[in-house]
Amino acid sequence: ILNVEQSPQSLHVQEGDSTNFTCSFPSSNFYALHWYRWETAKSPEALFVMTLNGDEKKKGRISATLNTKEGYSYLYIKGSQPEDSATYLCAFIRGFQKLVFGTGTRLLVSP
């Protein structure tokens, strides 16, 4: 059974704060790691698909890094805004396209 762990479980920050979350996954037989953002009452939306050790990806104020040898990925949000409030999910693929999701980090950004 694959274990994908995310921390923290929840986070409450003020507008303008920068924040980061961690996703830990098994380091053996790595295939890919996905990050998704899931806003309340909306569909989960892909942020990043990461496949190579040392990958760094960026989309606006959000960026992610990947370390496949030690089995972790960080997601960073610079200058958080209220519209960043959502649950951030990471998902690990070992093979056969099967995603195993973590439990997510719930972010609340107050104005």
Next chain:
Amino acid sequence: EAGVAQSPRYKIIEKRQSVAFWCNPISGHATLYWYQQILGQGPKLLIQFQNNGVVDDSQLPKDRFSAERLKGVDSTLKIQPAKLEDSAVYLCASSSGGDNEQFFGPGTRLTVL
């Protein structure tokens, strides 16, 4: 480009009743997934289709859950009979395969009383 469509958005039933959910994936996406997301947990894969064939249904409770993807396009997921612990959000997703991102529908929130 139209996204993944799901219906209904919400459903409330009593235990032992039956329920069915429908999903229409993004046009051209060969791979379709059904996930169950229980409150406080991450989405759990129930079944994965490649065209109209099942790739993985290892976590599908087959005594009460069934799914089909006739003609390799849209799909239905059925629960018969429902139990209290089936209360969850049921997400459908599709992808073009490989390690590509998955595109999710809005989900169906099921409450079993």
